Amino acid sequence: MSQHVVRQKTYVFVFLGLIGLTMLTTGVAYIDLGPLNTVAALVIAFSKMLLVILFFMHVRYSGGLIRVVLLAGLFWLALLIGLTMSDYRTRSWTPAPDSWSSTAPPTHP
Amino acid sequence: MPEVEAHTQPAGLAHQFGDLEQQQGAATLGIWVFLVTEIMFFGGLFASYAIYRWLYFAAFEGGSHILDIRLGASNTIDLLASSLTMALSVRSAQTGNRKATVAFLIATVILGGIFLGIKAVEYDQKFVEHIVPGLDWSPEGNILARLAPGGLEHAQIYFFFYFAMTGLHATHMIVGMGLLLWLVLRARKGIFTPSYFAPVEVVGLYWHFVDIVWIFLFPLLYLIGGRY
Amino acid sequence: MHNLPFQPDQASTIARSVDSLYFFLTAITLFFTGLIFLTIFYFMIKYRRRSPDERPRAIEGSVPLEVLWTAIPTFLVAVVFVWGSTLYFENSEAPKGSLEIFVTGKQWMWKAQHPEGQREINELHVPLGRPVKLTMTSEDVIHDFFVPAFRVKKDVLPGRYTSLWFEPTQVGTFHLFCAQYCGAFHAGMIGSIVVEEPDAYESWLAGGTPGESIEQAGAKIYQQSGCGTCHVDDGTGLGPTLLGLYGQPVHLTTGETVTADEAYIRESILLPKAKIVAGYSPIMPSFQGQLTEEQLNNLVAYLRALGKEQPKPKEAGKP
C-alpha cells in the first residue's frame, strides 16, 4: 500500500514537465520529419505516461506486484498490436497476386 | 451465535479482511488489475487504429489535419491539470486534510467538465461539417477536397476511429466524474482518514488512467504526419 | 461411390505428401493415447486400494523424467513443424505456366471464368496433369474454395484476391465445397471439379455452351426491363450512357471515382442509390428481387459486352 506521501512540490514539478512535453509534441508536429513525426509523438507520449504513472499513480513507491501487473498489461497490448501487425506487414511479401487493395475483378478479353 | 470477533471492527474494515492494511492492499491491487483490463479494452481499438493508420496513412493524415489542434492541445493541458488536482486530493486525504480533499476533488470535476465541454464543441463542429460516419457522412466543399485524395471511404474509417476512441474516452470521463462527485459527498462527511482513504486512491488511479489514454489519443489523432 | 470410405481420393500431386504427414500424426496420436490409456489401466489394476487405511509412500517427482517428457514431445513437435511448414511453403506458390482460371464466389454459387472466355457455374473443367491456378474473389461475404480430393482450400475474400493451385493426377469428378460459413444456403454452395484427359478438355472448350450465349440472353432482359428508356446511348437520357461503360472509371456525386466493374454494375442494378454518377439524380428504381441470379448474370455480361464495342485502351493485364 503506498503509505508514502509525495511532497506537493514534486507534483507541481511533474505537472510542469507534462505541460512542457505537451508543448513539445505539438511543436514538433509542425516540423516535417517524415516518418519520424510518428516516432517523436509516441516517444513524447510514452514519457508523459511514465511521469503520470511513476508520480501521480505512486508506482515509484509501490511494491513489485503492482509493477508486474502494469508491465503485464503493456506487454499484452504490445503482443496484440505486434503479432497482428506482423500479418499485415508480411502479407505482400510472398509473390501473391498483386497487393490486396485492388477491388475490381479481372476484366477479361 | 458466532463468537464476536476478538477486537471490535475498525471503521470501514470488511469482515473478510484481517486488517485495514490488507484491505487497502487488496483495493489497490484490484484497481490496478482493473486498469490492465481497461488497457486491453482500449488496446483493441488502438490495435485496429494502428493497422488502418499503416494501411491508409494518406487518408488518416488528411482527416487529422481537419481537427482543430488548438482545442486538442488545450484539452490535453486541462486533463493534465485535472490529474494534478486529483493527485493533490489523494495526498490531502492521506494527510487527513478534509477541506483540501473536497476542494481538489471539486476542482478535478470542474476541469473534467471543461474537457467534456470542449469535446462537445468539437463534436458539434463535425456534425456541422457532415463528417460523422454512420450518422451523417457527406463531406463537401473544402473538407471534401482535403479528404478526397486519401480516399473518402478510408477517411470515413479515420473519423470512425476518431469518434469511437474519443467517445469511449469521454464515456470513461463521465463515469469518472460520477465517482468523483460520490467521493465529494463522502469526503465532506469526513469518512476518509489517513488509515482509510482507499476509495479516493482507487478513483484517483482510475482518473489518471483516463488521463493517460488521452495523452496517447491527442498525438495519435490530432498530430498525424506533419502539420506544415 | 465406395461403400464406407475412410480416405478421400488422392487426386492431386500434393495429396500423397499431405496424407503421409497426416498418417504420421495419426500414428503419434494413437501411440500416445494408447500409451496413456494402457498405463492408466495397468496402474489402476496394480495399485488398486487394498485396505481402506492404506497410505502409499509420498513420491515428490523426478527431474530426469520431467526432462525426458519435455524433450521428447518438443523434438516430435519440431519434426512435425518443419515437415508441415516445408510442405506448405513448397505448395503455396503456383508453378509457372499454370492454367489461369478466375473464380468468383457469390452467395451460394461458384462462377468460373476460363481464359478462353468459357464460363461455368458450380462446375470447373480442368485438364489432367497440368497445374491450374485459381485467382479468386467474392462478391459478398467470405467463402472458401475447398476440394477435399486435392487437399486444397483457400478462403475467398470480398474486395481482395486469394489464390490456390493444384495439379490433378486422376480423371474423374470430385467434390467442391464451400468451407467458410456464408449464410442460409452455405451447404448448397457446392459443385464439382471435372478432370478430363487433355484432348477431351480441348473438345469441351471448343464446344462451348450450345444455344444462346450469355450476352444474347442479357440483351433480351435489357429490352424487357426497359433500361433503354433512360440509358440512351448518346447520353441524352435521364440515366448515363452505358456504351463502353465496362472497365471505365466513373465519377460519382460523392466525388469518388470507381471502376465500372461487375460488382459496380451489379450493385447499380440492385441498389441504384448506393453510387450515383455525378450529374445525375437518384431516380433509378431498384431491380432487387425482380431478376434471378441467372438473369442478373446475363444482364451484367451483356453490359460488359456493350462496353467492348468501342476499342478500349488495353488495360495492364492483371494476373
Add this chain to the structure above:
Amino acid sequence: MSTATLEPRVHAPRNYLNADYGIRSWLFTLDHKRIALLYLVSITFFFVIGGSFAVLMRIHLTEPQGALVQPETYNKLFTLHGIVMIFFFLIPSIPAVLGNFLVPLMIGARDLAFPRLNLLSWYIFIVGGLFTLYSAIGGGVDTGWTFYTPYSSTYSNTQVTAVAVGVFITGFSSILTGLNFIVTIHKMRAPGLTWFRMPLFLWAMYATSIIMTLGTPVLAITIFLLALEHLFHVGIFSPALGGDPLLFQHLFWFYSHPAVYIMILPAMGVVSEIIACFARKRIFGYKVVGFSSVAIAVLGFLVWGHHMFVTGQSVYAGLIFSLLSFLVAIPSAIKVFNWTSTLYKGSISYDAPMLYALGFIGLFTMGGLTGLFLASLATDVHLNGTYFIVAHFHYIMVGGAVMGYLGGIHFWWPKISGRKYPNAWAALAAAIVFVGFNLTFFPQFILGYLGMPRRYAFYPAEFQVLNVMSSAGATILGVGYLIPLIYLIWSMRYGPVAEPNPWGATGLEWKTPSPPPTENFAEIPVVEEEAYAYSAEETAGA
C-alpha cells in the same frame, strides 16, 4: 455405501444453506458459496438449452438432405448452440461455480476479496443471458458463434445486435470474476499457505484468471465494434466500405483462443485434486504442473493465428503462429504425463470423481494430440473448416472441460450440499457419458478427414453412415448427462448426510463442516504441511 436414509435431518447444524431463508437471502447474498450456487443453477439452465440445440442438430443430420428443420433454422441452431455452450456454460462453469465456492475455502479466507463485485458478476451474467435468450426467441441469430464479418455485420438480418450486446455484457462477468480471484489469491492466503503449498486447483484458477482479465476485454471491444458496424454501416470490418474482415478475425481470435484455455485449465485443476485424493498421493512433480498452468495461460495468447491459416493471412505470419502453436502443446503434454505418474505406486479407489478424472486424461490426450494436426500448416489446409475441427474442440471441451466439471461437482458435492449421492448411479452415468461421447465425436474425425465441411445443413449421401453413428452417440451422451442431474437433486433431500471429509482428502476446504458455515472458518487456519500430505508420516503427524 449405507442405504440412503430417507428422512432428512431434522435439526441440521447452522450452515450457509440454512443460515437464512427466502428469495432475498439468495438474490442479495454476498456469501461466495451462495453465489456459486446461483451460478450452478443458471449455467445448468443454459447447459440444458445448449444441449437440446445439439440434440436437434444431431437428429437433423441423420439424413443427408436434413431430417428436421430448414437450412436457415439449422444455421440458427448451431449458432446458438455455440454461443450458449461457450459463453454461458463452459467459460463460467468451473471458475464461477467451483472457483467461487472453493477459492476462499482453499486459501483459508472468509470470502473473496470483493463480495459485492462477485454478486455484481452474477447479475451481469444473467443480464447478458437474458439478451441472448431474447435474441433466440426473437428470431435467432445465424452468424455462427464466431460472428465472422462481413456476413454478420452487413448480410445477416437476424438478431446480431441483441446477441452482441448479450455477449458484450457477459464478458464483464468473466472479467470481474478473474479480477476477484487474482486479488484473493495474492492478498488473502492463510498464514503459512505459501504459493507452493497451495492446491493445484488454485494454480489453475490463478492462470485462468490471468486469461479472463487480459483476454476478455479485447472480445468486448471487438463485439462492440461489430455491433456499431451492424447498426450504423460504418466500414471497419466490411470490405465494401474499405475495411478488412481479417482484422475482425485477428481481434476475435486474440480472445477466443485463450478462451479455450479458460475452459480447459480449471478442469485440469479439478483433475489434479481428484487424482491426488483418490490415488492418495502427492501430484507427481507438483511445481512443474503448477507452472505449466501459468505457461499455458501465457503461451495461449501467442497462437491465435492458427485459426486463420487458410484465410489469406500472410504465409510468414502463418509460420510464426504454427511454431508458437506447437510450443503451447508442450505444457499440456507434461501435465498428462505427471497425472499418469501420480497413479504409480498409489492406492487408487474408483469413486465417480476418479472415473471422470481418468476419463478426462484419456480424452484430453486425444483432443490435445489432434490439435497437432491443426497446428501444422500442411494438414490444417485440408482439415480447416471440416468436421475434424468440430471433433477436436469437442474432445477438448466436452471430453475435457465437461468431464472435469462433472468430476469436480461429484468430488465437492458432499461439501457443497452436505449430502452424498449414490455412487453406483454416478459410476453408471460416467460410463454412459464416456461411451456416448466417443461414439458421437470419434466418427467426426473421419468425416473431417473425408472432407465434410462443418456447419452444413445438408451433405452428400456418402457421409451419412458416419453421421448416423454420431447422432446415435449424441442421444446416449444426452441420457448420460441427465442421470447426474436427477440423482444429485435427489441427494439434496434424501442423500445420506456427508461427514466433513468423506473422501479423506487434504486441503483446507475439507477442514470445515459439510456444508460449511457462512464465515467458513471459526478461526483462520494456519498451514504447516505441504500440499497433498497423504503419506503415512504426514497423516500421522497431522
